[in-house]
Amino acid sequence: MKISVVKNVLDSNNIVARKNREIFKEKGLIALNLISSPGSGKTTLLQKTIDRLNPAHKSAVIVGDLQTTRDAERLEPFAKEVIQINTGMSCHLYANQISESLGQITLKEIDFLFIENVGNMVCPGEFDLGENLKVVLLSLPEGDDKVAKYPTIFRAADIVLLTKIDLMGVLKFDLKRVMADLEKLNSSLKLIKISSESGEGMDEWLNWLKAQRKKSVGVQAKFIPE
Ligand SMILES: Nc1nc2c(ncn2[C@@H]2O[C@H](COP(=O)(O)OP(=O)(O)O)[C@@H](O)[C@H]2O)c(=O)[nH]1
Ligand SMILES: [Mg+2]
Numbered sequence: 001m002k003i004s005v006v007k008n009v010l011d012s013n014n015i016v017a018r019k020n021r022e023i024f025k026e027k028g029l030i031a032l033n034l035i036s037s038p039g040s041g042k043t044t045l046l047q048k049t050i051d052r053l054n055p056a057h058k059s060a061v062i063v064g065d066l067q068t069t070r071d072a073e074r075l076e077p078f079a080k081e082v083i084q085i086n087t088g089m090s091c092h093l094y095a096n097q098i099s100e101s102l103g104q105i106t107l108k109e110i111d112f113l114f115i116e117n118v119g120n121m122v123c124p125g126e127f128d129l130g131e132n133l134k135v136v137l138l139s140l141p142e143g144d145d146k147v148a149k150y151p152t153i154f155r156a157a158d159i160v161l162l163t164k165i166d167l168m169g170v171l172k173f174d175l176k177r178v179m180a181d182l183e184k185l186n187s188s189l190k191l192i193k194i195s196s197e198s199g200e201g202m203d204e205w206l207n208w209l210k211a212q213r214k215k216s217v218g219v220q221a222k223f224i225p226e
Helices: 009-027 044-053 072-077 095-102 153-156 177-183 204-217
Strands: 030-035 059-063 081-086 112-116 133-137 158-165 189-194
Touching: 009 030, 009 095, 044 059, 044 072, 044 095, 044 112, 044 204, 059 072, 059 095, 072 081, 081 095, 095 133, 133 153, 153 177, 158 177, 189 204
Parallel strands: 030 112, 030 133, 059 081, 059 112, 133 158, 158 189
Antiparallel strands: none
């Protein structure tokens, strides 16, 4: 008889994450896990992104914060469905919190599922949620040294968004240093310079998102009669 032992929290998390990924595939949606420090612009970017994806593509958001429903309230006017998870003391979301939330979303109507992870650059990187892609944000005010200081999350990223690019020239920020540090970690990593304020980089980001969805689930957006 084969006895399998779930060794630790990470093992059991990975089992649920795999199931989540199967559900996303079966329901024909793409799931993106947004990871960054608090305040780097995740919620603002999601507001602008979902607004631009509407009405052709429907989005849902699962947002994790230690406390409050503030981000959910900000996203509610844009997304078809929003679930806020309060993690209490936990610095990241777990796959089982995603799987429980999926039960509350009409997945067959959703094209993009955005997961706004709890703001920090360390723990969210360790916990697979079943997402198709990890989107890591770094904002200009955080400084140009952060890629080298937090390499793990940048190594795991499928794309890096350099946010608040409108502040270039206002703040000291050595873009070449960031590019060189990213190149050392992963030379094929895509970086988009973006601003929710000025709109710079938004077209490139939206085109990337649509191309990723096409790659993973096919061309058609799901038509939902209003
Ligand atoms: N200058 C500038 N400020 C931004 C931009 N995006 C967000 N912010 C501001 O940054 C702060 C934190 O944004 P928020 O979206 O809540 O970040 P989150 O904690 O990562 O979700 C807010 O005051 C936003 O108005 C941007 O592109 N440019
Ligand atoms: Mg937020």
